[in-house]
Structures are given as C-alpha cells and as structure tokens.
Amino acid sequence: MRDLYQRLRLSVDADDTAVAAAIDRCEHTGLKADAATVLQAEWRRAEYDALHDTLSDIGRLRARLGLTHAPYWRAGPADDFSLPPGPPGSRFEEWMQRLNRAALAHNRAPRRRLAVAVLWLATLAGGIGLGMFL
Amino acid sequence: MTAARFSTFELLLLQSRDQADSAALLLLAWVLTQQGPVGESERAHLVALTGAFRHGHELTPLLEIAASQDLGAIQLAAEVLQKELHGETSRAFLRLAVTLATEDAEPTLANHHILRFLADLLGVSPPEFAALYASQAGRPLSEPADPSRSDYWQRRERGSRERRRERQPDAEDPTEHAAEQESRASRREQRAEARRQAREAKAEAKRQRQAEKEEEKARQYAEREAERRRKQARREAERERQRAERETQRERRRDDRERKQEHRDDRSQRSRAGNEGASHVHQRANAPDPRIRSALVVLGLEPGASRGEIRKAYRRLAQAHHPDRFHREGEAIVASASRRFQRIRRAYDFLMKVS
Numbered sequence: 001m002r003d004l005y006q007r008l009r010l011s012v013d014a015d016d017t018a019v020a021a022a023i024d025r026c027e028h029t030g031l032k033a034d035a036a037t038v039l040q041a042e043w044r045r046a047e048y049d050a051l052h053d054t055l056s057d058i059g060r061l062r063a064r065l066g067l068t069h070a071p072y073w074r075a076g077p078a079d080d081f082s083l084p085p086g087p088p089g090s091r092f093e094e095w096m097q098r099l100n101r102a103a104l105a106h107n108r109a110p111r112r113r114l115a116v117a118v119l120w121l122a123t124l125a126g127g128i129g130l131g132m133f134l
Numbered sequence: 135m136t137a138a139r140f141s142t143f144e145l146l147l148l149q150s151r152d153q154a155d156s157a158a159l160l161l162l163a164w165v166l167t168q169q170g171p172v173g174e175s176e177r178a179h180l181v182a183l184t185g186a187f188r189h190g191h192e193l194t195p196l197l198e199i200a201a202s203q204d205l206g207a208i209q210l211a212a213e214v215l216q217k218e219l220h221g222e223t224s225r226a227f228l229r230l231a232v233t234l235a236t237e238d239a240e241p242t243l244a245n246h247h248i249l250r251f252l253a254d255l256l257g258v259s260p261p262e263f264a265a266l267y268a269s270q271a272g273r274p275l276s277e278p279a280d281p282s283r284s285d286y287w288q289r290r291e292r293g294s295r296e297r298r299r300e301r302q303p304d305a306e307d308p309t310e311h312a313a314e315q316e317s318r319a320s321r322r323e324q325r326a327e328a329r330r331q332a333r334e335a336k337a338e339a340k341r342q343r344q345a346e347k348e349e350e351k352a353r354q355y356a357e358r359e360a361e362r363r364r365k366q367a368r369r370e371a372e373r374e375r376q377r378a379e380r381e382t383q384r385e386r387r388r389d390d391r392e393r394k395q396e397h398r399d400d401r402s403q404r405s406r407a408g409n410e411g412a413s414h415v416h417q418r419a420n421a422p423d424p425r426i427r428s429a430l431v432v433l434g435l436e437p438g439a440s441r442g443e444i445r446k447a448y449r450r451l452a453q454a455h456h457p458d459r460f461h462r463e464g465e466a467i468v469a470s471a472s473r474r475f476q477r478i479r480r481a482y483d484f485l486m487k488v489s
Contacts, residue, residue, distance in 0.1 A: 013330070013333075037284035048282065051281060058247055058248065061251065065209065065213070067254050070254030071254065075260075090213060095210060
C-alpha cells in the first residue's frame with residue numbers, strides 16, 4: 001500500500017480543503033485519480049486511515065526491532081512506511097534495568113521507612129506530652 | 135522515582151508464570167482485535183485456542199492493551215517472543231495466529247500485515263510461511279489488497295452492489311437500506327472518532343513525558359553545575375593553600391640560606407683561624423634538601439645517587455619522553471610529553487648545578 005498522505009505532502013489529520021488543494025496541486029495523474037477516489041469520500045478515507053495507522057505502527061515496530069529489511073516488508077509497504085532505524089534501545093533491556101533499579105530502591109527502603117516511623121512517633125509523643133503539660 | 139513506573143503489561147509479565155506465553159497471548163489478542171470487535175464468543179475462542187498456555191493471569195487486561203494498540207507493550211512482547219521462541223514453538227505460535235485471523239473470514243488487511251510482521255519477527259521465510267498459512271487456513275496466502283488505489287474500491291463496491299442486488303428480491307424496502315447504510319456510516323464515524331481520540335491521548339501523553347524529561351534534564355544540569363562550582367571552589371582553596379605553603383617554604387629557605395651565609399662567613403673566619411670546621415661542612419651538604427630530593431624523584435632515583443647515575447637516568451628518561459616521539463599522536467599528547475620532558479630537563483640541570 002502507498003502512503004497517499006506522504007506522497008501528497010499532507011499530514012494525516014489534514015481537513016477536506018487541504019486535501020482538495022493538495023490533490024489539485026498533484027501532477028501525477030494516476031496518483032491524483034487514486035487520491036481523489038480514496039481521500040475525498042469520507043467512508044473510504046476512514047478505512048484507509050485505519051489501515052494507515054496500523055501500517056505506521058508496524059513500521060515503527062519494525063524500525064525499533066531492526067526488521068526494516070526483512071523479506072515481507074521489503075516486498076510490500078517498505079517504501080512508504082519505513083522509518084529510519086531507531087536508536088538501538090531494546091525495550092526488554094530497558095525494562096530489566098528499571099527492574100534492577102526498583103529492586104535496589106526496595107532494598108534501601110526499610111531504613112527510610114523506619115526513620116519516618118520514628119519521626120512520626122516522636123512528633124506524636126511530643127504532642128501528647130505538650131497536651132498533658134498544658 | 136518516576137523512572138521506575140511499570141506499565142500494566144510489564145506488571146503482567148512479572149506476575150506471569152511463563153513470559154513467552156504472556157507475550158504470545160498479547161500478540162494473539164492484537165491479531166484478534168484487528169479482526170473485528172471482540173465480543174464474548176471471540177474471547178471464548180481465544181481462551182479455547184490458548185488452553186495449553188501457562189501464563190496464569192487474567193485475559194482482560196491483555197485484551198485492553200491490545201485494543202489500545204499500546205506500541206510499547208507490543209514491542210516488549212515481540213522482543214520476549216524473539217528471545218524465547220525458536221524452531222517448532224515459533225511455528226506453533228504462527229499457526230495459532232493464522233487460525234485466529236482466518237477462522238471466520240479472510241484476514242483483514244491489517245492482519246495480513248501483522249501476520250507478515252510476525253513471520254519476519256520469528257525468522258520464518260516467506261515460502262515457509264506461505265506453506266504454513268495454506269495448511270492452516272485451507273487456502274493459499276494471497277497478496278494484501280491495496281486500498282490506496284481506486285480499483286480496490288471499484289471492485290469492492292461492485293461486489294457489494296451485486297450482493298445487494300441478490301438480496302433485493304426479498305428486501306425491497308429502500309428505507310431499510312438507507313437505515314442500514316446510515317448505521318454503518320455512524321459506526322464508522324464512531325470508530326474514526328475513537329481513533330482520533332486515542333491518537334490525541336497518545337500525543338498528550340508523549341508531550342507530558344517530554345516535559346517531564348526536560349524538567350529532569352534541567353534539574354540534572356543545575357545539580358551538575360552546582361557540583362562543578364563546588365569542586366572549583368574546593369580546587370581554588372586547595373591552590374590557595376598550596377601557594378601559602380610554598381610561600382612559607384620559600385621564606386624558610388631564605389632563612390636557611392641566610393643562616394648558611396652567616397655560617398659560611400663564620401666558617402671563613404674560622405678557617406682563617408684554623409681548619410677544625412671541615413667535617414661539619416660536609417655534613418651540612420649531605421643534609422636532605424627537599425628540592426634535591428624532589429628533583430631526584432622526578433628522575434626516579436633514591437636520595438644519594440651519584441652524578442653518573444643521575445646522568446644515566448636523565449638520558450633514559452629524556453629518550454622515553456622526548457616530544458618528537460609523539461608527533462604522530464596529536465597535539466595534546468605532544469604538549470603533555472613536552473611538559474614532562476621539560477620537567478625532567480629542569481630536574482637534571484638543577485642536580486648538575488647542585489652536585
């Protein structure tokens with residue numbers, strides 16, 4: 001599938017007037033006819049947009065997972081929906097790092113909790129003492 | 135601690151008894167939500183298909199994540215699958231996905247692309263996947279249609295018109311038709327609206343995240359700046375202290391020299407008087423002068439080294455640290471070498487002058 005928005009230099013949420021203007025501007029007759037058929041009828045555009053969203057998501061996933069040159073993608077929508085390969089951050093690694101950090105914080109937490117409890121008790125005792133004194 | 139927030143799916147993975155099964159279940163739920171609205175029967179079907187899974191947690195949150203198209207969760211699931219599934223297990227997973235997508239009808243276009251994505255993810259080549267698909271669905275894998283071309287819509291609308299004409303004899307009423315179309319249009323509108331809202335919510339969340347990140351960055355920058363200033367102040371204080379120390383040392387040395395001068399005067403007077411002060415002078419020259427000692431340390435020698443040893447050490451070090459040896463390694467290295475060389479040189483000159 002082609003990305004009509006990208007080929008017409010439109011944003012995905014362009015309104016009807018912008019779409020019409022872009023189609024008028026377009027010089028490629030085939031693309032012009034297709035875009036007029038697809039984007040200027042509301043129900044067609046809605047369906048097209050749904051698929052466009054899904055394909056953009058898949059393109060993003062493939063970019064993050066390093067699958068932009070896998071056979072099925074290259075043969076199909078790669079030209080229009082490929083993104084440059086993202087930073088080589090793995091979601092799994094990042095999750096593991098966060099888990100480790102959380103575990104460390106958890107190991108450190110009891111001391112802090114104890115300090116808070118002691119402070120709270122001291123405040124309470126002080127308050128009671130003050131109340132009895134008055 | 136904002137960094138240690140875990141998403142719903144990450145928490146589910148932590149609870150899960152089998153992470154690979156949880157991840158597979160999320161991706162299957164993704165396929166299912168792309169096939170159409172998920173009702174009770176679809177859900178039951180998914181549960182029946184995945185009866186052998188050992189994840190041991192609720193299905194509902196996974197279906198919600200899949201319906202919201204949470205890319206982060208889907209990516210994490212894909213990575214887990216990529217790590218855990220090999221060979222036959224990955225084929226089994228793909229068979230499940232194909233079954234889900236082709237059970238009632240042709241797979242939707244979205245699912246065509248998702249199935250291909252899963253095949254690429256698990257390293258199943260196109261011919262192998264086509265064979266797997268054909269054996270599982272009972273029909274060959276077709277190329278996905280292209281809704282960016284007008285002939286796709288022409289074909290489709292011709293097909294639906296024919297179907298309508300077939301149905302016309304028993305349902306002559308045009309109002310029903312209009313109502314049906316209207317309801318379909320309204321449903322479509324609702325879906326489009328929901329999608330738009332989801333997109334906006336995503337953009338909002340992204341903006342928020344970015345703002346948080348920027349705040350964090352600014353805070354870190356301020357901290358670093360403060361740390362740097364503190365360090366600089368400490369360094370300056372240190373330098374001040376060293377300068378003061380050097381000053382006192384210099385004064386002490388001046389005092390020393392004056393005393394020596396007096397001593398020498400004394401001695402000349404005394405030698406003029408007699409020859410009894412000689413042993414005393416010798417002892418004085420051998421006394422450890424800090425400058426001599428530090429110069430010897432620069433040359434890597436013990437106190438009390440002879441002239442020959444000093445010269446030998448100097449030649450060795452000068453050869454090792456000569457700046458000309460480093461001209462290929464860049465200006466900074468040459469500069470540091472020349473500083474070292476000068477230090478060695480000065481120490482040597484000083485020692486030669488003194489001894």
